[in-house]
Amino acid sequence: MMDLTGRIVYLFLYPVIALYLRKDERTRVIIRCRDEILLVRHWLGNGHWDLPGGGLHRGENPAKGIQREIREELGIDLSAQLIDKRQYRRGLVRYPAYYFRMEVNEKPSLKLQRFEIAQVQWCKTKDLEHMKVYPQLKQLLREIS
Numbered sequence: 001m002m003d004l005t006g007r008i009v010y011l012f013l014y015p016v017i018a019l020y021l022r023k024d025e026r027t028r029v030i031i032r033c034r035d036e037i038l039l040v041r042h043w044l045g046n047g048h049w050d051l052p053g054g055g056l057h058r059g060e061n062p063a064k065g066i067q068r069e070i071r072e073e074l075g076i077d078l079s080a081q082l083i084d085k086r087q088y089r090r091g092l093v094r095y096p097a098y099y100f101r102m103e104v105n106e107k108p109s110l111k112l113q114r115f116e117i118a119q120v121q122w123c124k125t126k127d128l129e130h131m132k133v134y135p136q137l138k139q140l141l142r143e144i145s
Contacts, residue, residue, distance in 0.1 A: 026088060027066040028053035029080050029100040030141070033107050033122065037141070040073070041119040049121065049133045062098040075111025078102050083144060089136060099140065
């Protein structure tokens with residue numbers, strides 16, 4: 001029910017969100033455990049699966065920003081390696097995004113941030129073709145795999 005509420009709120013607030021995100025730098029991280037990656041479904045969103053991450057605070061270093069986001073959203077404290085910076089496009093919204101990678105040997109215990117992350121799922125890259133995932137994410141994962 002909470003997931004549906006987030007989608008409805010997202011639809012009403014999309015114009016405001018789009019204006020806000022255009023000024024924002026974002027971070028995303030590929031957390032890989034063997035042959036699986038961690039995907040999240042944000043509470044405030046359209047139901048697509050995405051990589052964990054979020055916006056940078058003013059003047060924040062991207063590496064510190066992704067560590068903060070992962071700690072806040074998932075309750076884990078890991079360091080990440082920067083792999084790319086590119087324009088991210090989601091509908092009408094475009095913003096610069098820093099992409100990081102984290103490799104873990106075991107799936108960490110997660111503590112999801114309420115009203116931020118609705119669901120998480122570990123999945124194999126090949127399974128993304130059958131999931132509701134942004135095309136840019138599929139492309140990025142094909143390029144770096």
